[in-house]
Amino acid sequence: MEYIINLFILFAIYGILAISLNIVVGYTGLLSLAQAAFYGVGAYATAILMTKFDMNFFFTVIIGMIVCALIGFIIGAILSKFKGDYYAIVSAGLTIIIFNTLLNCEGLTNGPIGIFGIGRPTLFGFSFSSNINFLILCVLTLSAIYYLNKHLVNSSFGRVLKGIREDERLVRVMGHHRKTPKMLSFVFSASLTSVAGSLFASYLMFIDPMTFQLHEAIFIFTIIIVGGLADLKGSMLGAVIMISLPEILRFLGLPQETAAQLQQLIYGLLLVVLMYIRPQGILGKYRM
Amino acid sequence: MQRKYWKISLILILVIALAILLSNKDQKTNPTPIVVRIGLSLPLTGGYADLGLAHREMIKLAIKEVEEKGSKYDYELFIEDDALDIKKTQLNLQKFININKIDIFTDLYSGGSNAVNATLKGKDIMLYAWTTDPEVAKARDLTFTYASDSAETLAVMVKELKKRNIDNVNIFMSKISFCLSQEPFIKEAFEKNNIKYHLYKFNPGEKDFRMAITKAKKNNAQLHLLQFYTPDLEIFAKQLKDMGDTTDISSIETIAYSPKKEVFEGTWFAGPATETDKKFLDEFTKITGLTDTNSSEYSYHGYKLLLEAIEKSTMRVNGRIDIHQVAKNILDMKTYETSFGTWKIKPDGFIANPAIITTIKDGKLTSLY
Structure with missing residues (x-):
């Protein structure tokens, strides 16, 4: 049961990451690879504030969101000048910068050794230290983020984002500013991603910079491609599939000598087949 | 349309649950008198796969030898790949605890061990890891780590530097925990x-070291210390050679783990290994097809020590081995003889390997003194 609970915690954390990214990629049509950067900033904000300043988890989440929003604002302003492949390259650059900062600011982040001893959240005397309680917190957070985003994408602002995705010039003709919504969607996504980082740090009780590299950004990107772009439920479904698939492969009874390699082979093959059958993702409404 | 895909995700979850139930059922229908269950989370894919694969074979060899002598227990191994990714290590640990019901967990790096220590807090499961960070063992009574004692290795290194009248050194260091954990000891x-x-x-991941080599030339250092793990170690040595830098090279421990020792022919360094035991090397080659043991002897002796402590154990808790007694048995040993020399078992759970000055002769580790 504990194993299943742990899996569900990861479903929820990666669900938040995927929903946050879908706002930028699926709804605004911007190819962002910056998610791992904000994920790392959020995780480190919680880790540093909880271990060095003994701060409550929920305050660290808010501070992490503010820090990510500020970084997102600065980077978003630069990124709003780009689109397509260029946007992807510049956003990937941010992930590399943040990773190197986490790795090299040893006085603050403890460098590659990482930070351990991160606590689980407590709120008005109620502790989320057990995995089941922590799962409840994760699910509540995911639900709140899901409904917040649902509201956002159905609002007039959400329609502008979709307009930018379909035709930026048309949005300008309609009298809307195109750079500001692009930047705002990026800032909004960055601050929500930070929440996932905070939950991840508290869940593992240890973090090091290796988790927040470009390959993690690509993994989150794959989740929303598999689940489907421009669909919030698709993001959550993508997270469930991408996290549970390697777990299912563990139980195939493959020969021990080659099990790890075969599992990766099958995992890759299944993704290829899935993309071949349904290139827009399982619940996708938009294809890049 | 959408419901169909939600059903798919539900089916995925049910498949996992069913697989778990079935694996539990197997354990119930085939009861074994006393089984010691060991979960290994190793890098079986990715850049450090050679290390993980060697460790996997070494624990099998150690168990085989114990069983041939007549073991009190049956040993069951559960091996999963973590590619040195904490998230995967954590999921492996959860699977081992909840499905395989392990008694002992083992992994190979400080990051994973730190995360595992936090999860295992309050649980009667031993963490037995090969990690260089001396802090890992201090976290729990049931956590043991085996590695070289950095302070002792540095003492041996300094003595050798003094003997060779070397007082100006360039240190080139990779920012990985394995190398960085030695930094404070080196500085001090x-x-x-x-x-x-x-x-x-x-x-x-950095592979071009030429700029740093050029910059370091102005220091007129008498020695380059190369603190990298393979393949960066060999790449650095090759770039030094290509740039015509003839300054002597050495290292603290890292050269001992190079699979291409011929690159370092004649180089001396402070490290853990003496000559590879011939009998062990033959057995190793037979199992793996490799002619260089890399760090495998380390884990072989590490696992032998663990198995010896298990075999000495007599007490049971709910039909299982008493892991606290195993921990006590390890501490009571105080020292352990290996082909590396005598390992010292410290009260905090750190099992320290002695340091010596070693050289590479004919592509093999040879102790100088």
Whole structure:
């Protein structure tokens, strides 16, 4: 049961990451690879504030969101000048910068050794230290983020984002500013991603910079491609599939000598087949 | 349409649950008198796969030898790949605890061990890891780590530097925990002994060291210390050679783990290994097809020590081995003889390997003294 609970915690954390990214990629049509950067900033904000300043988890989440929003604002302003492949390259650059900062600011982040001893959240005397309680917190957070985003994408602002995705010039003709919504969607996504980082740090009780590299950004990107772009439920479904698939492969009874390699082979093959059958993702409404 | 895909995700979850139930059922229908269950989370894919694969074979060899002598227990191994990714290590640990019901967990790196220590807090499961960070063992009574004692290795290194009249050293270091955990020991030992050092650090994955080599030339150092793990170690040595840098090279421990020892022919360094035991090497080659043991002897002796402590154990808790008694047995040993020399078992759970000065002769580790 504990194993299943742990899996569900990861479903929820990666669900938040995927929903946050879908706002930028699926709804605004911007190819962002910056998610791992904000994920790392959020995780480190919680880790540093909880271990060095003994701060409550929920305050660290808010501070992490503010820090990510500020970084997102600065980077978003630069990124709003780009689109397509260029946007992807510049956003990937941010992930590399943040990773190197986490790795090299040893006085603050403890460098590659990482930070351990991160606590689980407590709120008005109620502790989320057990995995089941922590799962409840994760699910509540995911639900709140899901409904917040649902509201956002159905609002007039959400329609502008979709307009930018379909035709930026048309949005300008309609009298809307195109750079500001692009930047705002990026800032909004960055601050929500930070929440996932905070939950991840508290869940593992240890973090090091290796988790927040470009390959993690690509993994989150794959989740929303598999689940489907421009669909919030698709993001959550993508997270469930991408996290549970390697777990299912563990139980195939493959020969021990080659099990790890075969599992990766099958995992890759299944993704290829899935993309071949349904290139827009399982619940996708938009294809890049 | 959408419901169909939600059903798919539900089916995925049910498949996992069913698989778990079935694996539990197998354990119930085939009861074994006393089984010691060991979960190994190793890098079986990715850049450190050679290390993980060697460790996997070494625990099998150690168990085989114990069983041939007549073991009190049956040993069951559960092996999963983590590619040195904490998230995967954590999921492996959860699977081992909840499905395989392990008694002992083992992994190979400080990051994973730190996360595992937090999860295992309050649980009667031993963490037995090969990690260089001395803090890992201090976290729990049931956590043991085996590695070289950095302070002792540095003492041996400094003694050798003094003997060779070397007091100006360039240190080239990779920013991986394996190398970085030695940094404070290096600084302290060198500063205390008035050895001038110039430290250059590199991010993991960096492969072009020529700029740093050029910069370091102006230091007129008598020695380059190469603190990298393979393949960066060999790449660095090759780039030094290509640039015509003839300054002597050495290292603290890292050269001992190079699978291409011929690159370092004639090089001396402070490290853990004596000559590879011939009998062990033959057996190793038979199992793996490799002619260089890399770090495998380390884990072989580490697992032998663990198995010896298990075999000495007599007490049971709910039909299972008493892991606290195993921990006590390890501590009671105090020392353990290996082909590396005598390992010292410290009260905090750190099992320290002695340091010696070693050289590479005919592509093989040869102890100088």
